[in-house]
Amino acid sequence: MIMLKNMVKTQLLLLFLVGVTSVAALSKSELVDLAKLAEQAERHEDMVEYMKELVHLSGMLTDEQRNLLSVAYKNVVGQRRSAWRITKSIEDRHQEKEEEESEELASGYRKEIEKELEAVCKEVLGLISKLLGTVDSTVQPIEAKVFYLKMKGDYLRYLAEIGATEKEEAGKSYEAAWKVAAEMPATHPIRLGLALNYSVYYYEIVNDAEKACKLAKKAFDDAIEEMDNLKEDSYKDSTLIMQLLRDNLTLWTAEQEEETGQQEFEEEF
Numbered sequence: 001m002i003m004l005k006n007m008v009k010t011q012l013l014l015l016f017l018v019g020v021t022s023v024a025a026l027s028k029s030e031l032v033d034l035a036k037l038a039e040q041a042e043r044h045e046d047m048v049e050y051m052k053e054l055v056h057l058s059g060m061l062t063d064e065q066r067n068l069l070s071v072a073y074k075n076v077v078g079q080r081r082s083a084w085r086i087t088k089s090i091e092d093r094h095q096e097k098e099e100e101e102s103e104e105l106a107s108g109y110r111k112e113i114e115k116e117l118e119a120v121c122k123e124v125l126g127l128i129s130k131l132l133g134t135v136d137s138t139v140q141p142i143e144a145k146v147f148y149l150k151m152k153g154d155y156l157r158y159l160a161e162i163g164a165t166e167k168e169e170a171g172k173s174y175e176a177a178w179k180v181a182a183e184m185p186a187t188h189p190i191r192l193g194l195a196l197n198y199s200v201y202y203y204e205i206v207n208d209a210e211k212a213c214k215l216a217k218k219a220f221d222d223a224i225e226e227m228d229n230l231k232e233d234s235y236k237d238s239t240l241i242m243q244l245l246r247d248n249l250t251l252w253t254a255e256q257e258e259e260t261g262q263q264e265f266e267e268e269f
Helices: 003-016 030-042 045-058 063-096 100-130 140-161 168-183 189-205 211-225 232-268
Strands: none
Touching: 030 045, 030 063, 030 168, 045 063, 045 100, 063 100, 063 140, 100 140, 140 168, 140 189, 168 189, 189 211, 211 232
């Protein structure tokens, strides 16, 4: 694996040594190839630049290209979300201990991470808006529309996590995607992925465990009923997401029962 990553990095370096010094000078095929190389080298910041330029050049992406776009931004934003959560936890700990100087330091650092996170989310949301305008020209417009609306909901949810947008904005995108997804098979990985993230939105952002469980359970049950029609090429992705839906349901249901039990205990006490 290390040897492969080194080879990929060497290939990237060679491309630039032979004169490709500007992303804007690259062709569409070169941008896609470099995005794939950057993914293997785990250089997701570079991957974002290649895919961003591809969107500007093409205005419309193939299934493979939109997946590359999603992977690129997911990793770049994921690093910052993780950093924000860790920093926020440290800040809260200092606040509890009334360590004002350390709390102020952590708070300042968290705000810097928030700026980065907000900038990246708004950047990808701009690209998604552009891509949503091209879905009717794609080979599978329903899939493309659900994919981009789900992606829009995801990044609005990330902004809502840090208070950079109203939580209802993410909900509107998820709801719009869910309506269109009704035309897709219940076992389709894009529809299942939407159900997974939409239910997480209800649980973590809206704090509505009942709605989260209801949505996740319906998506899981509907998929189970259509398992006989599951396509071989999407079997692995679909079953993985179904497992995640079931895991969340198990966890959320247990937490609800715990809270109910605690509430009954308090009332009896």
